[in-house]
Amino acid sequence: MRIVEVRELTVPLAGTPANAVVSFAGHTVSLVALVSDQIREGRPVTGLAFNSIGRFGQAGILKERMIPRLLAAAPEDLQASDGSAFDPAAVLATILQGEKPGGHGDRSGAAAAIELAVWDLNARLAGEPAYATIARAFDRTLDPTEMRLDVPVYAAGGYYYPDDSIGRLRHELERYHGLGFDAFKIKIGGATLDEDCRRIEAALTVAGAGDRLAVDANGRFDTEAALACGRAIEAFGLRWFEEPGDPLDFALHQAISKAYSGPLATGENLFSVMDVENLLRYGGPRSGIDIFQMDPGLSYGLTEYGRMLDLLEQYGFHRSGCFPHGGHLINLHVVAGLSLGGCEAYPDVFQPFGGYSERCRIEGGRVTPGEEPGFGLEWKEGLAPYLEQLMAGL
Numbered sequence: 490m491r492i493v494e495v496r497e498l499t500v501p502l503a504g505t506p507a508n509a510v511v512s513f514a515g516h517t518v519s520l521v522a523l524v525s526d527q528i529r530e531g532r533p534v535t536g537l538a539f540n541s542i543g544r545f546g547q548a549g550i551l552k553e554r555m556i557p558r559l560l561a562a563a564p565e566d567l568q569a570s571d572g573s574a575f576d577p578a579a580v581l582a583t584i585l586q587g588e589k590p591g592g593h594g595d596r597s598g599a600a601a602a603i604e605l606a607v608w609d610l611n612a613r614l615a616g617e618p619a620y621a622t623i624a625r626a627f628d629r630t631l632d633p634t635e636m637r638l639d640v641p642v643y644a645a646g647g648y649y650y651p652d653d654s655i656g657r658l659r660h661e662l663e664r665y666h667g668l669g670f671d672a673f674k675i676k677i678g679g680a681t682l683d684e685d686c687r688r689i690e691a692a693l694t695v696a697g698a699g700d701r702l703a704v705d706a707n708g709r710f711d712t713e714a715a716l717a718c719g720r721a722i723e724a725f726g727l728r729w730f731e732e733p734g735d736p737l738d739f740a741l742h743q744a745i746s747k748a749y750s751g752p753l754a755t756g757e758n759l760f761s762v763m764d765v766e767n768l769l770r771y772g773g774p775r776s777g778i779d780i781f782q783m784d785p786g787l788s789y790g791l792t793e794y795g796r797m798l799d800l801l802e803q804y805g806f807h808r809s810g811c812f813p814h815g816g817h818l819i820n821l822h823v824v825a826g827l828s829l830g831g832c833e834a835y836p837d838v839f840q841p842f843g844g845y846s847e848r849c850r851i852e853g854g855r856v857t858p859g860e861e862p863g864f865g866l867e868w869k870e871g872l873a874p875y876l877e878q879l880m881a882g883l
Contacts (some may be wrong), residue, residue, distance in 0.1 A: 490572065491564035493533070494524040495556045495603070495648030495719045498879040499546035500539075503840040506648035507590070509678030509709035518842055521602040522879050524609050525575075536610025537876065539868050540598040541786030541815055542839040544767065547599035553600055555584040574611040577604050577626075578669035578792045593760035597789045604790025605819055609863040619819075623826030627795060630651075640824050642856040643703065644668070645816050647675025647692065648838060655691045661696040669711065669855035672701045674833065678709030682721055689725055699726030703754065708732045708835075709776075712741045719749035729780050730752040732779055739763075743773035754780035757814030759790040762796045769804045776806050780830070784814040784824055796812055798827065817842050818864050825858050841871030 498520045499727065506516040521535040537569055540547055554621040559567075562583045576577045581604045588596065612622040620638070623629075625806055644665035647658055649822045662673050675692050677685040689704060696702040704727055710718060715733035723731065729752040734741040736758035753774070759765050765783060774781075781801065809830040816835035824832040833854065835843030845851070846868035848859030859865045867876055 490568060490575075491526050492523050492559065492575070493526050494522075495559060496522040496524070496552075496879055497546075497548050497551050497556070497602075498875060500554050500841070501550050502542065502842070504838060506650065507679065508648060508705070508707040508741075510675045510707045513543060513839070518542060518544075519546040519548060519551060519599065519764070520875055520879055521551070521606050523603070523606045524883060525610060525614075527614060529613075534613050535880060535883065536606040536613065537606070537863065537879075538605035538609050538819060539786065539842060541784055542835070542842050544594070544598060544787070544818060547595055547602065550596060550599040551602065554587075555603060558584050558586050559603065567666060574614060575607050576610075577607040577790065580604060580607050581789060581792050586789045591763075593764065593788075595865040596864055597760040597793075598787050601788065601790040604792060605786060608791060609866075612863045614773070616862055617792065618858055618860055618862065619822040619825035620858055623791065623822060627827060629826060629828055634695065637828070638825050638856040639671070639850075639857040640821075640829070641822075641854060642670065642834050642851065642853075643672035643674055643831070645674040645705075645833045645835050646837055647688070649679045656686060658688055659691045659695060660690055661837070666695055668836060669851035669856075669879075670836075672696065672836070673809075674703040674705055674728075674731070676707065677704045677718070677722075678706035682718060685718075686721055687807065689727075690721060692783045693725065693877075702730050703728040703731060705731035705754075706733050708758070710734050712738075712744055715741060715745050716748055718756040720744055723749060723751060727751055731755065731780075733759070739771035739773075742768070743771065746773040746775060746779070752778050752780055754782055754812070756780075756782040757784050757787065759783055761802055762793060765797045765800055767802070774806070777810070779810065781806070781811045781818065784820065786815055786819060789876060791823065794823070794860045795827075806844050810818050816844065817869070818845055818849075818866060818869060821845060821858050822864055841869065841875065844869075846870065859870060 527534040612619040731754040811829040816833040
């Protein structure tokens with residue numbers, strides 16, 4: 490059993506939403522296919538994945554460095570010990586040959602696209618949804634009391650637009666509520682503090698309570714501004730205050746954690762176990778209060794993400810505080826398979842990747858993955874034409 494070909498297609502994100510720091514116009518995603526020599530129903534079994542959303546595709550790193558290393562490897566070096574599947578950790582080690590420690594960022598997202606495609610490939614070889622493959626690999630099936638497939642979900646949106654208005658924001662969240670969501674996240678930091686407070690008040694008319702609404706500053710503030718924002722929004726009793734400042738400014742995060750009584754959320758821009766350990770050492774996260782948002786698609790895939798979870802538990806934190814960034818099908822399966830706290834969804838933005846497929850059920854603020862093999866990307870509306878292009882001739 491071997492991987493015979495690896496393909497990459499750079500796909501543009503639709504729309505022009507913006508947060509407090511960047512516009513997403515022009516952003517792209519690397520869609521990856523790992524083609525195996527195993528044939529089912531006349532076609533090779535192929536693993537599909539992508540790096541993450543809200544960033545850029547990684548065609549250069551993939552095609553110039555990682556894909557050649559993978560294809561040059563001996564097939565037996567990439568397989569599980571019993572030969573029934575591919576070993577994601579072995580694949581990751583192979584594609585990182587020659588890479589120095591540190592230097593995370595685009596490299597970690599490129600590697601994640603390939604490593605996550607291995608999980609999709611293994612699930613398809615086993616004829617099961619990816620969450621089942623993930624749960625078994627991480628021994629989550631040993632504790633069925635923690636395995637629940639319908640997981641908490643919130644709708645992420647509330648971006649800034651050229652024609653932005655309070656009415657548009659309220660209408661957006663009302664639409665999400667009609668889709669089955671009962672918790673939401675909106676952006677702050679891209680307007681004045683007074684205007685953002687009015688946006689929060691408008692969002693609360695839909696959410697109904699502060700613990701059903703989170704806000705995200707996307708690292709916009711310095712310490713003084715973050716503290717001022719925290720004082721202004723603390724009375725709302727929000728679900729969490731996300732990335733108040735630069736994600737690597739652990740002193741800022743520690744200062745906010747001491748001054749702001751509500752939950753803080755961070756981690757989507759931490760790409761390695763060492764990054765997470767520095768957050769735990771110096772950032773002041775509070776067990777049972779704060780939220781961790783590390784994203785496998787930005788941090789070398791599930792192998793590294795599993796190590797992050799182990800580290801969190803060694804420091805006394807529980808995986809129920811983990812809500813991975815991403816808002817897409819891959820992380821839905823990760824959350825379900827690893828019994829995490831919940832996941833986000835992007836019903837409107839970051840298309841064609843954001844949100845879930847029609848085979849996922851959203852009801853009462855919970856979402857259930859579909860039962861098709863793998864991550865089920867081929868059932869995602871708008872993504873099918875790109876998958877056709879990626880796999881043409883197979």
